[in-house]
Amino acid sequence: MTISKNKVTARAYTNIALIKYWGKVDQKLKIPTTSSLSLTLKDFYTDTSVLFNEKLLEDKITFNGQQLSEKKAERIVNFLDVVRDLAQQNVYAEVSTINKVPTSAGLASSASGFAALAASASKAIGLNLNKKDLSRLARRGSGSATRSIYGGFVEWKKGFSDENSYAVPFEEEVDWPINVVAVMVNQSEKQMSSSKGMQISVNTSPYYSAWEKVSKKALKEIKVAIKNRDFDKMGKIAEENAMQMHALTLSSSPDYTYFDADSLKVMNLVHSLRSSGLTCYFTMDAGPNVKILVEKQNTSKLVSELEKEFGSDKVIVTSAGPGIEYQ
Ligand code: PMV
DSSP: OOOOSSOEEEEEEEEEEEEOOOOEEETTTTEESSOEEEEEEEEEEEEEEEEEOTTOSSOEEEETTEEOOHHHHHHHHHHHHHHHHHHTOOOOEEEEEEEOSOTTTTSOHHHHHHHHHHHHHHHHTTOOOOHHHHHHHHHHHOGGGGGGGSOSEEEEEOOSSTTTOEEEEEESSOOSOEEEEEEOSOOSOOSSOHHHHHHHHHHHOTTHHHHHHHHHHHHHHHHHHHHTTOHHHHHHHHHHHHHHHHHHHHTSSSOOOOOOHHHHHHHHHHHHHHHTTOOEEEEOOSSSOEEEEEEHHHHHHHHHHHHHHHOGGGEEEEOBOOOOEEO
């Protein structure tokens, strides 16, 4: 194994979970309680460059051009330790990350962030990982990053150990004219991190075992809906699954929520547009921004309704994106 003399740059795209993961059985290895399924998105991504350099006395991390404080860099340094352990190397790294995703506002910046870091750091240190092992490594940074190794529809099979918890492509090339419209109602950092929030839910929500049961069934059904190109069915399952996940936050002790007033406004608008005949469905991760699934032919109508209410700078249209890319 040889450490690369040149920096290695990788791009990873974020993903939106249609069947969510919300809880771990092993916090260190990030083994989830349930399997999940997502769609990788093409307009939200992270570019990360890594150079391991024997002259460095510590890791040097810059994020969108600014050097991170020790506290903020901690999660990245911990992840680099996992990479160093795997490669049996003891060299520090220069890491530079540019995010095209609003950070910590529920558009899964940790998904693209840790997938890009896993790809660039493992290659830079001389590990030549296949996609399965890259997915396992990305999981050590952030659960949702496990899925961002692949494009299109991706399933994270929960497994029960480090060896068998990883993502597999469900449908990498999506030849289905669907869009995801992101409504960026609030871009400030979230109060409750997803890892803290989900563990509170695992430990205290009286509905947790029901969640494990219903999401297993929903996963099976959504895979059939996707294969059958049944947009209505897919959207309905995804919207219900999102609300069931958010019900875990509301039923935790202490309770918490990622909804803000505008998230609820978007959801109400989706409901009313749907009852007036415009087929669209929402989903929401651990942040207030709402993503709406819509078929291509209905996208411009949906966008104009959203823009009337929230302004054009808040509405971003995207669609299925690719897996990891090296530059
Ligand atoms: O990747 P994490 O550990 O930050 O968790 C993300 C959890 C959700 O985005 C809410 C759901 C998911 O499956 O991506």
